[in-house]
Amino acid sequence: MVVTRNVLTVFMASPGDVGEERSELARVVYAINKRLAADLGWHIELRGWENTVPGMGRPQSRINPDVQACDVFIGILWKRWGTPTGEFSSGFREEFEIAYERRSKSTDPEILMYFRAVEPTFAADPGEQYRQVLAFKDKLTSSRTLLYQGYSDVQNFASQVEDHLTSLILKRAQADGRTLHATGGAGRKQPEEGVHELPSLDTSEPIALQVILGNPSLSGEVTLARWDAARRMRDVALAPCALGNGRFWALDPFDPGYGLSLIVGSTGSGKSNAILAMAFALAFSLPPEYLRFSILDLDSFQSVRVLEDLGATVLPLSPHGELDLEAVLKEAKRREQRLKALGYQSVRSLWRRDPGLREEFPAWVICADEAYKFVHDDTTFEKVLAAAGRVAGLGIHIILGSQRMGELGNLALATRAKRIALQMHAEQDFIDFTGTHNPFQRTSSSAPGLAVCAEGEKLESVRFAHVDDRELADAFESAADRWKETRMGNPDAK
Incomplete structure (x- = not known):
């Protein structure tokens, strides 16, 4: 061929x-x-x-x-x-x-x-x-x-x-619709009325986060250069974590429209990697002192501990076996009051105009891989959705993952959240969650990381990166000494 x-x-x-x-x-x-x-x-x-x-x-x-x-x-x-x-x-x-x-x-x-x-x-x-x-x-x-x-x-x-x-290659590929190889799929089942249809996707080996970030080696020099650039920039340039239209997968804690990302995928679908790819792309985008992480059910990752050693704050959020929403809402209230006192409408505008205040409003990412361990029923989930609406645009973002649609409930469809569906157990769950058939069941091989991302009624097929924890930890560690020297030599550097 x-x-x-x-x-x-x-x-x-x-x-x-x-x-x-x-x-x-x-x-x-x-x-x-x-x-x-x-x-x-x-x-x-x-x-x-x-x-x-x-x-x-x-x-x-x-x-x-x-x-x-x-x-x-x-x-x-x-x-x-x-x-x-x-x-x-x-x-x-x-x-x-x-x-x-x-x-x-x-x-x-x-x-x-x-x-x-x-x-x-x-x-x-x-x-x-x-x-x-x-x-x-x-x-x-x-x-x-x-x-x-x-x-x-x-x-x-x-x-x-x-x-x-x-970045140029990815943009060109997105422009001509070739973010992933598409196959026509002869004899495909016709979509039911009111159900969107996406092309099936031919797949290959998962692409590592190091490659999507633009440098397969991700040396300490590359990492440090990103952080140094971020300190000088007025806007947050988010590093990519997936192939496909960035508006659908980007974890932007300063986006006033979204405070929540919901990721559903069965065992082996790449759900955990998708969550971590989103989180670590942000870690490569911003210096450690501008970051907070709360990693629930994923805290064994070495990369998280290295980031903590570098100055990123890792906050425990599960003291009693459930998501501590009170702590999240308390921080949201503090940020709202502080913004008002400073005369800013949003954290994004503060970051742009007054970099010296960024450490008061760090990006805070809350990741829970298995939501059912922390969100036990629909009532608790309603509270999560309410909290997500409250924190949107304040520099805080919640990522919830689950193996089954039912554990998140149809309430997810009634809120502004980024909905990311990987391979699921049931076709009907996939349709309920995204509004489209599962295109991955028609591929020659369903590689981990393939997902349909939904933003309202708009859909996009993307491919999340595979996270090599040891290589990412090495990249952060190799930047650590010079980063600490920079901070010690110029404590006021922003």
């Missing part, structure tokens, strides 16, 4: 002093193609001056067609600007202007610019080459038409560009 793949053409432009970055970019593209892009029906093709065939004429004119045809333009600058081409001050400048002119007239190419930091002694006495780099950077800053990224070394560049390219 012929497999059709979309191609994302990436052109890399730079002077000659960033050869290591060019080699590292080739490695990154290879890794993405091997681990992620193929599964989504995409392939990244990397182009640069290395691919140009020798011949007669102006050398730059033989490179430019690749710039004119690329989907993504990646520019890398450090100390050198390059040599004149006869028409522009350097080959890089000519390539950039072609890409920029195309972008001004259409949506392509995406332009990603990266500037490597120089030593202070070099910056104090720059030569003509670096002066041109600085002038170009200043022009980008003043024009406000193009964002760029700084990086400290080759490893830091690799982690950033891997994140960005992974």
Whole structure:
């Protein structure tokens, strides 16, 4: 069978002093193609001056067609600007202007610019080459038409560009409906009236959270870079934990519309991994001092203990064998009163405008894998739903998991909650919970992590990541020493 793949053409432009970055970019593209892009029906093709065939004429004119045809333009600058081409001050400048002119007239190419930091002694006495780099950077800053990224070394560049390219691939795949391979499924049962129908999904091995986050190794440097960036950002950039439309799976504790996620799945469906993937994606998005976790029935995970060692608060919430809603509501009331005193309408607006107050309003995620252990009846569940409505938008989010729909009750359908259905015991439960047939029973292999996410009447098929607890713990631990040094060296750093 012929497999059709979309191609994302990436052109890399730079002077000659960033050869290591060019080699590292080739490695990154290879890794993405091997681990992620193929599964989504995409392939990244990397182009640069290395691919140009020798011949007669102006050398730059033989490179430019690749710039004119690329989907993504990646520019890398450090100390050198390059040599004149006869028409522009350097080959890089000519390539950039072609890409920029195309972008001004259409949506392509995406332009990603990266500037490597120089030593202070070099910056104090720059030569003509670096002066041109600085002038170009200043022009980008003043024009406000193009964002760029700084990086400290080759490893830091690799982690950033891997994140960005992974994000672009996921966006392209979502845009053409290929977040997962879809199969037509001849002889499929026709949906009953009033029941939505989704395509069945062809599956493969579960994708690890490390891959979806954009770097399979998830080194301490990558983790630390995410936290450092989060401290400086005005908005919370949530790390991905699933393939598919992020609005359906994102655990955003600052979303005023949702304070609750309900996850139902039978044994082996990947329910526990889905819960943990959502929680740990947030842990990679925010520094430890901005996080609180209450992990019920999942507290054996090493990653949770490492986060606690780093400064994330792990709060016990089951003193008597049930979810302590009074503690949740008490904290919600404190936040409401404090917001009012500070003159803010929401925690999100406070986070954006006053980072110095973030530690007073940390993101608090409450995860319960087996809800029936803590929510014993419909009356208790009603209280959970009421609490979820109260905490929505206050930086608090509750995740409840269950093996059977009946344990959560049809009350779930009467509240604003993200409903996530993995493989279930009964088809009717799946229909009741989502409004659609279970598409996974028609697949060639039902891999853990496949889910239908429901937001109101809108549905999306996604695939949650597999959580490798030891690797995540290693990633957090390897960032710990430098993170603690950062905090000790600058206690007021936010």
